[in-house]
Amino acid sequence: MDLVHFRMVVPAGLTRPxxxxxxxxxxxxxxxxxxxxxxxxxxxxxxxxxxGAAGEVLDRLRGLGVDRAGSIAVDDVDMMFxxxxxxxxxxxxxxxxxxxxxxxxxxxxxxxxxxxxxxxxFLVIAGLIGxxxxxxxxxxxxxxxxxxxxxxNAIASVALGLDRRHRRPVRDGTRALTAGFLLAVVVTLAxxxxxxxxxxxxxxxxxxxxxxxxxxxxxDFFSVVVAVLAGVVGIVSLTExxxxxxxxxxxxxxxxxxxxxxxxxxxxxxxxQAGGSLLQLLLNVVVLVVTGVVTLRLQRWLWRRAAxxxxxxxxx
Numbered sequence: 001m002d003l004v005h006f007r008m009v010v011p012a013g014l015t016r017p018x019x020x021x022x023x024x025x026x027x028x029x030x031x032x033x034x035x036x037x038x039x040x041x042x043x044x045x046x047x048x049x050x051x052g053a054a055g056e057v058l059d060r061l062r063g064l065g066v067d068r069a070g071s072i073a074v075d076d077v078d079m080m081f082x083x084x085x086x087x088x089x090x091x092x093x094x095x096x097x098x099x100x101x102x103x104x105x106x107x108x109x110x111x112x113x114x115x116x117x118x119x120x121x122f123l124v125i126a127g128l129i130g131x132x133x134x135x136x137x138x139x140x141x142x143x144x145x146x147x148x149x150x151x152x153n154a155i156a157s158v159a160l161g162l163d164r165r166h167r168r169p170v171r172d173g174t175r176a177l178t179a180g181f182l183l184a185v186v187v188t189l190a191x192x193x194x195x196x197x198x199x200x201x202x203x204x205x206x207x208x209x210x211x212x213x214x215x216x217x218x219x220d221f222f223s224v225v226v227a228v229l230a231g232v233v234g235i236v237s238l239t240e241x242x243x244x245x246x247x248x249x250x251x252x253x254x255x256x257x258x259x260x261x262x263x264x265x266x267x268x269x270x271x272x273q274a275g276g277s278l279l280q281l282l283l284n285v286v287v288l289v290v291t292g293v294v295t296l297r298l299q300r301w302l303w304r305r306a307a308x309x310x311x312x313x314x315x316x
Contacts, residue, residue, distance in 0.1 A: 002051035003077035003085065004101060008044070008061070009070040015043045017064050027053035029084050042070065048077060050088050052099035074104060099303055100239045106160060108238060113157025113169050115176040120183055122150045123256070127184035130260030131192055134213050135201040142212055142257050147247065149256035151177060152234060155285060159235070159292025177285065184256075185263045192267030216254055216261045217276035219283050227253060227284045231291025239299060255284050 010018050015033065022028045027050040034044040049057050058072070066072055126149040133141030154173045161169030195201055204210075230253045258281035265274035 002098065003048045003080055004051050004054040005046070005048050005075045005077050006054075006057070006061075007046045007073040007075070008066055009042055010045050010066055011042050011069045014064060014066055014069060015045065018045055018061060018066055021060055021064065022047050022057070025049075025053070025057060027088060028057065029082065029088070048080070048085075050085075051101065054101045055099065055103065058101065058103055074101070098240070099307065100299070102300070105239050106164075108241075109153075109156050109160045110169070112153030113160075113173055115154070115172065115180075119150050119154075119176065120180050122148055123180040123184045124187045126150075126256045127188040127260050127263065128191055130257045131188045131195075131264050134210070134216070134257070134261055134264050135192070135195060135205050137202060137204055137210065137212050139212055142216075142260075145256045145260060146250050146253070149250065151180065151255050151285075152250060152253070152288070154180075155288045156234065156238060156292055159289050159296065162289070163293050163296045181255075181259050181281065184259050188260055188263035189266055192264045196267050213261050213264065213273060216257045217265065217273045217280060219276060219280040223254070223280060223283060224287060227287035228291050231288045232295050234288070235292050235295040236299070253284050253288065255281055255288075258284065 008018065015035075019031070019033055022031050022045070028047050029049075031047040032045070034046075036043065054074075058074070061067070061072060126145045129148060130142055130145030133139065133143075133145060154177050157169045158173035158177075161167070161173065199206075205213075258277045262274050262277035262281065265271070265277060
């Protein structure tokens with residue numbers, strides 16, 4: 001059974017309401033109160049909560065003002081052996097055992113929506129790796145560029161901002177994506193110009209045999225389908241903290257390769273290919289953001305519906 005551990009620093013005046021709330025909930029176990037443990041006054045309250053009920057419990061605690069007057073730390077419980085936990089798991093509908101903790105999901109997305117210098121550095125490095133893959137017709141290097149690129153974190157942050165109608169993450173994410181891709185294209189363009197001048201590109205590429213570049217710079221119906229599916233997988237993998245699935249999103253979407261191909265095409269004066277790559281880049285980013293917003297809202301609706309139906313069955 002999946003459990004979530006809550007550790008709270010609570011002002012003395014809120015300890016009793018918080019403890020009453022937790023002790024009355026049938027999905028809470030291992031409730032511990034340490035009186036006067038906080039320097040300057042206050043208590044420490046800890047408990048474990050079934051994952052499916054963690055969101056509800058957290059909302060109630062925040063409704064009491066525990067997070068504003070004190071603090072709430074949330075951690076996953078890797079393993080626990082307890083008879084009561086087994087009984088809770090047996091009593092709770094299976095679908096709700098894995099109900100996501102939405103506050104934790106949003107916190108993960110917000111944490112990824114920060115843009116230190118390394119964000120731009122990784123974009124530039126990914127663009128350079130992608131350009132080498134394009135000029136040598138190496139699909140492995142193009143895939144490596146997809147993995148290195150950090151742009152999906154910004155895309156997810158923009159999607160969450162639109163979903164929650166918060167302007168700042170939308171503004172910051174859009175600005176970071178625009179500046180980051182521009183920087184990657186400029187640096188990759190300069191690198192590609194040097195490669196062309198020195199004649200280091202592969203002979204096949206020089207003769208016009210460019211299967212990798214052609215695939216990247218030719219957006220079509222299937223590009224939209226892949227972007228939509230990758231967007232769904234990306235948000236669901238963030239919801240369920242599935243790192244391997246999220247890595248698959250990085251490999252599926254041609255944002256970085258499109259930026260690399262645009263720079264290489266400009267260096268080799270292939271204007272049509274450059275235009276196709278630009279369209280591919282814009283198409284993928286827009287589809288990923290829109291799909292992210294829709295998937296977030298659909299997931300919330302489905303989980304709330306499942307919770308209501310489970311509650312109705314329990315009352316019956």
